[in-house]
Amino acid sequence: MNLRELNDLIKAEMGRESLVKLPFKSYRELAASIGGSLRVGGALENALSGVYSSDAKSAIIALIRIRMEKILAAVRSGSTPKNLLAEEKRILNSLSYLEPLLPRSDYNGRVRIVSFGIQFLRIRTSNGNEMGPFRKGDVAVLPVEDAEDLMIRKIVSIIYRKEKVLKGD
Structure with missing residues (x-):
């Protein structure tokens, strides 16, 4: 996945009230796919890949924030969100572990x-x-x-x- 595709996913996520079904199962998989698209070469390529990496990190953080807000809004309203990634499922499940406490x-x-x-x-x-x-x-x-x-x-x-x-x- 490249940065343009990631930005398209963010736009799609922002355009819907519910969670978008993403083409990966976890944020780890997303990060690995973005990391795999970096090409390392000479000094200029390394400098550009550092900028690209920083932009990708910011985009992933934005995606996480948008999705977590949607998840928390769904939980607050009493519904269970669909299309969760692996990490999001763990966070949601942790709320049920708090119940006995x-x-x-x-x-x-x-x-x-x-x-x-x-x-x-x-x-x-x-x-x-x-x-x-x-x-x-x-x-x-x-x-x-x-x-x-x-x-x-x-x-x-x-x-x-x-x-x-x-x-x-």
Whole structure:
């Protein structure tokens, strides 16, 4: 795959709400196919391949960001995205591994896994727990009311919703 084809994939991904079916099974396969298209020769060719490699890396990062935003949006809405790459499947599956760690049904199991978008000192949750401090990017499990309040205030984004009553030990 060359850089032009990769840019075409990014445009296609940006043009659809759902994930585009990509012609490779993983980001690793994509990176290998791009790396294989580099030709190394003299000093000029090496300099150009360095620029090409940097552009390819930026394009791959852009593709990952676009796709992850779509995946998180699908999860937030309660749907399961299709056309996932291997790495994306692992990330999505890791959310289900977190489920047993979620708090028990003190508040009917209605919790949200959130990611903090800014540094936040402390929160006293609706069930009386005190949590914090949080750094940007930290993840926490909060009662739905607290998570949605912080989301409205643009402090967190919701990563995962858990609606049903969780089973105890």
